[in-house]
Amino acid sequence: MLDLLPQFPAFLLIFTRVTSFFLMMPLFSYRSIPAQHKVGLGFFLALIMFTAIDPPALEINGAYFLLVIKEVLVGLMIGFAAAMILSAIQIAGGLIDFQMGFAIANVIDPQSGTQSPLTGQYLYTIALLFLLSVNGHxxxxxxxYHSYDFVPIDQAWIPFGNENVAEFLIQSFNSMFATAFQMSIPVVGSLFLVDVALGIVARTVPQLNVFVVGMPVKTGVSFIVLIAVMGAMMMVVQRLFSDMFTTMRVLMELIGGS
Incomplete structure (x- = not known):
């Protein structure tokens, strides 16, 4: 036991990074998971990583508290990058709901406690199940675990203010919206054609009230198209998972200064 005491400060740093990562990362940060379970899972993961990393012995002094702040920032940044990429699914659902007429019918997401579009929540739930089925968690x-290969535990200075980090986050933010547009364009494009057809009908048959007919027609067409392109959407989601892991890796390389 006495031999483990010099390593205890290093274990606390690992525990700090893991739990900070759990605060932002998808699936592990949801409110439906009790905080005690998150802390317990973070503790045992930190213990496993502590035995695998073999960190150096550290002293608790003024520089140690700077390392604690650094570990918190690294964990939050990596988890935020993963959550930001996956939020493209909910943005795509919001674009679809806007064209369907469901934009006002948002629901409270019990996982995050925020309002979420109906279609976005449906697609996001399927994507999370898909993530679990392919062992994405x-x-x-x-x-x-591999973040310590890029950002060592005893590295006190990390270039958060570097322009390369900011530029990469902006590019990732841009690619997230591009992916959301790709996922939503089949349904949104089909509903645009339905709007054009309803406009032609309204001009040719003035007796027909398109405001009464248009809503169920657009809802039915959107569900049909959504079912037809669900397989293609899952292919985009699979690529989104790959982009998420790539974003995390590149961000860790930039933060580590490599």
């Missing part, structure tokens, strides 16, 4: 945990 293991890849997320693998990412936080």
């Amino acid at each position: 293991h890849m997320l945990l693998d990412g936080i």
Whole structure:
């Protein structure tokens, strides 16, 4: 036991990075998971990583508290990058709901406690199940483990203010919206054609009230198209998972200064 005491400060740093990562990362940060379970899972993961990393012995002094702040920032940044990429699914659902006429019918997401579009919440739930089925949650945990290859535990200075980090985050933010547009364009484009057809009908048959007919027609067409392109959407989601892991890796390389 006495031999482990010099390593205890290093274990606390690992525990800090893992729990900070859990605050932001998808699936592990949801409110439906009790805080005690998150802390317990973070503790045992930190213990496993502590035995695998073999960190150096550290002293608790003024520089140690700077390392604690650094670990918190690294964990939050990596988890935020993963959550930002996956939020493209909900943005795509919001674009679809806007064209369907469901934009006002938002629901409260019990996982995050925020308002979420109906279609976006449906697609996001399927994407999370898909993530679990392909062991993506293991890849997320693998990412936080390999973060010590890029950002060592005793590295006090990290270039958060570097222009390369900011530029990469902006590019990732841009690619997230591009992916959301790609996911929503089949349904949104089909509903645009329905709007054009309803406009032609309204001009040719003035007796027909398109405001009464248009809503159920657009809803039915959107569900039909959504069912038809669900397989293609899952292919985009699969690519989105790959982009998420790539974003985490590149961000860790930039933060580590490599």
